[in-house]
Amino acid sequence: MLSVVPSPNRLSHGVRSGLRTLLLSSALLSAVAQPVLAQTVGDDDGIGAQQLNLPKDVTVFGKSDPNVRKATAIVNGRIITGTDVDQRLALIITANGGKVADDEKERLRVQVLRNLIDETLQIQEAAANDIKIDPAEVNQSYERVASNFRQSPAQFDGYLREKGSSAASIKRQIEGELAWSRLQRRNIQPFVNVSEEEVKSVVDRLNAAKGADEFRLGEIYLSATPENREQIVANARNIIEQIQKGGSFQAYARQFSEASTAAVGGDLGWIKPGQLPSELATAAADMQVGQIAGPIETVGGVSIIYVMDKRKVLTADPRDSLLSLKQLSVLFPQGTTKEAASSKAAAFAAAVKEIKGCGQANEIGGKIGADVVDNDNVKIRDLPPQLQDILLNLQVGETTPPFGSITDGVRVLVVCGRDDPASANAPNPDQIMAQLEEERVNKRARIYLRDLRRDAIIEYN
Template sequence: MKLFKRLSLVAMLVSATALTPLIAQTIGDDPVPEAKLAIPDGQQLFGKNDPNVRRATAQVNGEIITGTDIDHRLALIVAANENKLPPEELARFRAQVLTNLIDETLQIQEAAANEIEVTDAEVNQYFDRVAQQNFNRPANEVEKYLISIGSSVATLKRQIKGELSWSRLLSRNVRPSANVSDDEVNAIIERIKATKGTTEYRLGEIYLSATPETMSAVTENAKKIIDQLRQGGNFVAYARQFSEASTASVGGDLGWLGLAQLPQSLANAAANMNANEVQAVTSPGGISILLLIDKRQVATSDPRDSVLSLKQIAITFPKGTPEAQVAPLVKQFSEETQQITGCGAADEMARKLGADVVNRDGIKIRELPAPLQQVMLDLQIGQSTPPYGSLQDGVRVFVLCGRDAPQEAASESFDEIMSRLEEERVNKRARIYLRDLRRDAVIEYN
C-alpha cells in the first residue's frame, strides 16, 4: 500500500522535462499598447473560412511535422489525464500540440542557425536521468511504458532537445543583456523585511491571451479547461499545452509571490481562494486560469514545514467487496487503532488486525493530503489519526512517531534575488524572441 497517491507517470515525466527554471510571469492589468491596423469597416471577405476544418500537419521552414508526431505527443497528455479526455477536448489538444511542435521546431532551427549544437548523447543522458529520477527504473523500461500508451521515446527526446536548444540559445543571446543592478536587489531585500509575516501565495497559471474581438471565444475555452481541471484534469499538463506564458514549460508554476507582486486582478482573486481552488480571472490582455497551490507567511517558519516520522497501518479489501460488508471492518479497524499507545505498540496491533505496516521518515506536513494536514498539526506523539482512504484503495491510519519543528525561515540571499530577477527578464525577452521567430517563419499547413 503506497503512503501517498502519486502523480501519474506521464505527468511526472512531462513536468520533469522543463529544463530552465522560470519565475512568475503574469500579464499586467494595463493593456499593452499596440500599433493599430488600418482596417476599414463595411468591406467583404473574398472566400470562406470553415472553423471546423483543422490543419492536421505542417511544414516549418521546410521541416515536416507529421501526424505521428502529433499523435505521440498527444498520447502523453491523454495518459496524464488518465484517459478521461472527451472527444472535443482531444480535438482542442491536438490543435494545441501542433502549435507547440511548430514553436519547438522554430526553437531548434534557431539554435542550429546560431551554431548551437545539442548532441544525441546529451539528450540520451538527460532522458536516462529523467527515467531514473521519476520512474526509478532504467530507460528501456520507460520506453516500453511510452509505447504502451501510444507514445514513443522519440517524441520525448525531441522535446528534451527543443528545451535544451532554447535554453542554450537564450543563455548566449539573451541572458548577457539581462543585467540587474545592486540597487534593485537591495530594494527587494528591504521590501521583504518590511513584509515579514505577511502572506505569500504559490500559484499556478494558464494564461490565454485575447483581444476584445476574441475575448468571448477565449472565455468559453477557459471555461472548458476549468471544467476538465475540476473533474481531475492534470493542471501541469494543461498549462504546458495551453498557457501562452513562458512558465508553461514548468507547468504554469509562478512560484511564491506576495499580492503586491501580482497584477491587481490576480491579487484580488488569489486573496480569496482556497488551496487547490481553480478560478478564471479576466484582464485587458486575456484570461488567467489560476490554481492556488499553497500559502505561507513571509520569512517566518510554518508549522506545516514540520518534519514527521510516521508509521502507517493499512488494510485493503478484495476487489468487488460490497460497501455494506466493508463498513463494519472499517469500524473495527478504527476502534482498535485508536487504542494504540505509541509507535512501539503499532506493529503488534497491525499483526492482530492482519494489516500492513510501513515506516516513513522525513515527511513534511504540507506534503500530506489536505484532510490529514490539520490532523497532524493537532496530533500528539504516539497518537494515531482517524482512518483515511477509500473502498478501492484501502483504509489506513498514521501513527505519529516523531515531529521536528521547522527551522526559522531564511530569507532569500542577495545572489538568489539577483538570479531570480535576471531570470524574469530573460523569460520576458524569450517571449518576444519566439514571437519574432513566428512572424518570420514560413509555415505551410497540410
C-alpha cells in the same frame, strides 16, 4: 469573466501518475477548497480595429471555413506531419486519463500544431546560432523520464507506442526545451540587468510584509494580440474546463504555456504578492490551495494561475514540521463486502484506541494482525490535506482516526515524534535577483519568439 474554482483532486496512482511525473514538477497536488467570488476583467473592444484602421462594414471576398483544420505544416522547409501532431496529442490525452471529448481533441490538435511550429522555430533559431543539442544529452533526459515510470528506456518506448505516441515525440520536445533554454542564456540573459537597488526595494517590501500570505503558484501564459484576443481567451477557458474535469494543470502548462516555466509544468515557485503583476496578485489574494483562476488579462496576453500551496511571509509554517510516524494497517480480503469491511474497521478502531504511545503500537498491531511500518522525517505538508489538518493538532503518542477504503484497507497513524520548523530566514537577495532576472528573460524570450513567427515561412497542407 475571471472565475476562481476548486481544482479537482490530483492524487492518482499507476500509469496516470507515472505520466504526470513526466509532466509535473510536484508530487502531491490535491486540495478541496471553497469557490471564491468571480471578478470581472475589463474589455478593450474595438482597439484592434482602431490600430489596423479597419472599415466598420467588412465584405469578405472568398471562402474561409473555420471548421477546416490544417493538419500539417512546413516551417522554413521543415515538415511537421500529421503523425507528429497525433503523437504529441496522445501525450496530453494520456495525461488526462484518456478522457477528452472529440470536439476538445480537435481544438487541442490545432493548438498542438501551433506548439510544434513554435518548437521548430526555436530549434531552427538555436541551430542558426551554432547551438547544437547532443543526442546523447537528449537520451540522458529521456532515460530520466523513463525512470520516473520505473521502466527502462526500451520498456518506455513500448508504453508510448501503446498510447499512440513515440519516443521520438518526447525526445523532440526535450531537444526544443534545451535548445531554447541555451539560446536564451546566450542571446538574452547577458543583456538583462537587475540593480542592487531593485533587489533592496523588494527585500524591504518583504520585511514590511512579514506574516502576509505567499503562494506557490503555477501559471499558464498565452500570448495574445488585439486581433486574436477573443480566440486566446476562449482557448484559456477551454483549458480551465479540461483541468476542472480532472486534467493535469502541469501537463497543460507544459504543452501550451508560452512562459519559460512551461518546462517545469508552469511552477513559479514561492511568490509574494508584491513580486507578481498586479493582475495576478489581485486574483491570488482571494484564492485557497487547490484553486484555479482565469483567464486573467496581463501585459501581452492572458494567464491561468493555480495555487499549489500557501504560507506566511517570513513566518515558520507548522505544516513544515517533520513527523516520526508508525502506520498500522489491515487489508481486507478480495471480495469483502461493505458491511463486512465496516465491521472489521470498527473492531480495528476499537483496538487502536488502546494505543498509549508508540511503545504499544507494535504489541497491539501484533494482536490484531496489523502491519506496522515506521516512517521518519515525514513533512506534514506532503500528506493529503485531510490528514494535514488532523496531524497538526495531534501530540506525540496520539493517533489519527481510522481511514481508508475497501480497496486499500483501514489504517491509523501514530505520532512518535515531532520536529517543528525553525523560524523563517530573512529574504535571500540572491534568490530575489535571480527571480527578477528570470522574469525579464521570460518577457524578452516571448518577444523573440514573436519575431521568429513573423519572419517564418510557413506552409499549411
